[in-house]
Amino acid sequence: xxxxxxxxxxxxxxxxxxxxxxxxxxxxxxxxxxxxxxxxxxxxxxxxxxxxxxxxxxxxxxxxxxxxxxxxxxxxxxxxxxxxxxxxxxxxxxxxxxxxxxxxxxxxxxxxxxxxxxxxxxxxxxxxxxxxxxxxxxxxxxxxxxxxxxxxxxxxxxxxxxxxxxxxxxxxx
Ligand SMILES: O=c1[nH]c(=O)c2ncn([C@@H]3O[C@H](COP(=O)(O)OP(=O)(O)OP(=O)(O)O)[C@@H](O)[C@H]3O)c2[nH]1
Ligand SMILES: [Mg+2]
Numbered sequence: 001x002x003x004x005x006x007x008x009x010x011x012x013x014x015x016x017x018x019x020x021x022x023x024x025x026x027x028x029x030x031x032x033x034x035x036x037x038x039x040x041x042x043x044x045x046x047x048x049x050x051x052x053x054x055x056x057x058x059x060x061x062x063x064x065x066x067x068x069x070x071x072x073x074x075x076x077x078x079x080x081x082x083x084x085x086x087x088x089x090x091x092x093x094x095x096x097x098x099x100x101x102x103x104x105x106x107x108x109x110x111x112x113x114x115x116x117x118x119x120x121x122x123x124x125x126x127x128x129x130x131x132x133x134x135x136x137x138x139x140x141x142x143x144x145x146x147x148x149x150x151x152x153x154x155x156x157x158x159x160x161x162x163x164x165x166x167x168x169x170x171x172x173x
Contacts, residue, residue, distance in 0.1 A: 006053025046074030101162025
């Protein structure tokens with residue numbers, strides 16, 4: 001099974017390889033535009049980014065690729081909930097149908113949220129606050145903010161499972 005992923009971020013490629021392991025996929029990174037801002041600021045924008053990445057990755061891959069996958073991280077405010085929430089969404093397409101799946105979400109620290117509201121992007125803000133380099137390519141904000149109870153690979157993998165599963169099960173026929 002050949003899968004084209006709309007990102008070159010190794011953590012996203014790893015999430016796809018690990019989650020789909022039982023299908024023994026060949027996973028290829030395709031450098032595509034998400035078509036949304038670097039830091040999406042709503043569920044709609046985040047889902048749109050995931051869908052664009054999935055469609056564009058499949059369109060740019062060679063013809064024998066079966067699936068395009070898009071993974072997108074975003075932030076949003078939810079009515080009635082305090083602060084700014086990190087969200088992540090996956091989209092999978094077979095070229096006709098598109099399925100979407102949501103991943104874990106959690107409230108970001110207020111000092112991080114304030115900088116996002118000023119227009120900054122989460123990855124660089126986390127690196128700056130933590131004095132790390134490339135946290136978005138390893139544990140991610142979700143790994144740091146859960147004290148390692150989960151990490152970005154696992155979290156994105158959960159979103160992917162929810163978007164990919166409907167292509168495998170007969171429950172939707
Ligand atoms: O979903 C996430 N889970 C996390 O735990 C996490 N930690 C940081 N970020 C940041 O969220 C922004 C949009 O993410 P994103 O989908 O554009 O990813 P990315 O920029 O890392 O890769 P890519 O755009 O090259 O594919 C980027 O600033 C990421 O650094 C996370 N996103
Ligand atoms: Mg990005």
